[in-house]
Amino acid sequence: MIRLLLLGIAFLCIAPGQVPAQDAGAGEKVFVQCRTCHQVGETAKNGIGPHLNGVFGRQAGSVEGYAYSPALKNSGLIWDETTFTDYTRDPKAKVPGTKMVYAGLKDEQRMKDLTAYLKQFDTAGKKTP
Numbered sequence: 001m002i003r004l005l006l007l008g009i010a011f012l013c014i015a016p017g018q019v020p021a022q023d024a025g026a027g028e029k030v031f032v033q034c035r036t037c038h039q040v041g042e043t044a045k046n047g048i049g050p051h052l053n054g055v056f057g058r059q060a061g062s063v064e065g066y067a068y069s070p071a072l073k074n075s076g077l078i079w080d081e082t083t084f085t086d087y088t089r090d091p092k093a094k095v096p097g098t099k100m101v102y103a104g105l106k107d108e109q110r111m112k113d114l115t116a117y118l119k120q121f122d123t124a125g126k127k128t129p
Contacts, residue, residue: 027117030110042125054123055079071097
């Protein structure tokens, strides 16, 4: 009996911890705070900020018709999960001189969820599975 108990404890110690998955539904709720400046979807337009359709894989400062700051336009960044997370966590630290006025999203899970939500939208704003 003791052997079985010790084996169970050992298994729990070496088993990987559960990491919460990205949740696009939760990310849609996070995006509510972004909607003041950004849009996504088939009818998305540039507003205070550029639309975010197809943002991942896109070069920063490249949405046609949006007047970017020279700092972001010339940053050379390509939006991937790491770059997007770093920028959204603290825009002015990632790109000094950006005109994005945002205190930053610090919660890691909310950032993952937001990323999952935005990744659903292709460049035309259509949701992909």
